[in-house]
Amino acid sequence: MSPTPLRPLARAGVVLAAVLTALVASVVAATGASAHVTVSSADATPGGYGKLTFRVPNESDTASTVSLRISIPEDEAMASLQAQEVPGWTITTTSAQLDEPLDAHGQEITSYVSVVEFRADAGGGIAPGRFQEFALSGGPFPDAETLSFPAVQTYSDGTESAWIEPTVEGQEEPENPAPTLTLASGAGATDAATDTAAATDTAAATDEHGHGGPVSNEPAGLALFLAILALVVGLAGVVLGYRAGRRTVSS
Structure with a gap:
């Protein structure tokens, strides 16, 4: 039996996670470079x-x-x-x-x-x-x-x-x-x-x-916090999409 492809929600979660991972990396790099x-x-x-x-x-x-x-x-x-x-x-x-x-x-x-x-x-x-x-x-x-x-x-x-x-x-x-x-x-x-x-x-x-x-790093710190929060949400989407796909297959 061939593996079930990811549902649209799961695929969106994967893309979102990749984008937000890059965003977090850029924010961290920018914060370090300012010092x-x-x-x-x-x-x-x-x-x-x-x-x-x-x-x-x-x-x-x-x-x-x-x-x-x-x-x-x-x-x-x-x-x-x-x-x-x-x-x-x-x-x-x-x-x-x-x-x-x-x-x-x-x-x-x-x-x-x-x-x-x-x-x-x-x-x-x-x-x-x-x-x-x-x-x-x-x-x-x-x-x-x-x-x-x-x-x-x-x-x-x-x-x-x-x-x-x-x-x-x-x-x-x-x-x-x-x-x-x-x-x-x-x-x-x-x-x-x-x-x-x-x-x-x-x-x-x-x-x-x-x-x-x-040293005020509030703008960079806030951006990093929001990026991490969004990343967590994106990863949660991946998990939910995967579970939804599993339930569909099982039914």
Whole structure:
């Protein structure tokens, strides 16, 4: 006796389950991808001076982020670079010699700040479910469209997240992308400054002490919950369709 084909309800359940499984996977991937270390600026333009803001979310559920080490490649060297103080963190800088000196207002610059490290004081750091912003100010910025700053995030349990992979235009984002900044110019810089300032004000409002607020994953979390719920319903349809087919055959 040949096997009984699936009834329409069962077939629909199978299709629904496959679609929703893919949806859950995409939501999970999107949620993870949003937790990278990123860099932004409201006023950075080629040849100008400005502020760089690095946003560092804590991806660990059990350990705190205790260090952020930012590298400045030589081809993105700036004659002047300073770090903004962050309560509860110690800042150290490393300098490197330049193969080709920089000219800053008629002065020859032969070395530059190549590494900036923010390290949490004992017992501190970025706790799970929190984020922190670190700022650098400097210039002049190179005459380029984008700048990339490889960064290494260290946790209290000794593990590290190395955000060092270059992002290539036209290709998929790498798993561990280096923080990359697109330099603004002209009127676009003013618009970017307004948008970034508004975003910064919103983030600062989450914590009056300036240590950053909880990372909000509510939209992604809700989408994931609904996708899982729909998947359960779809699988239930498969089971019901199969049982209905069995009863029909038996009768």
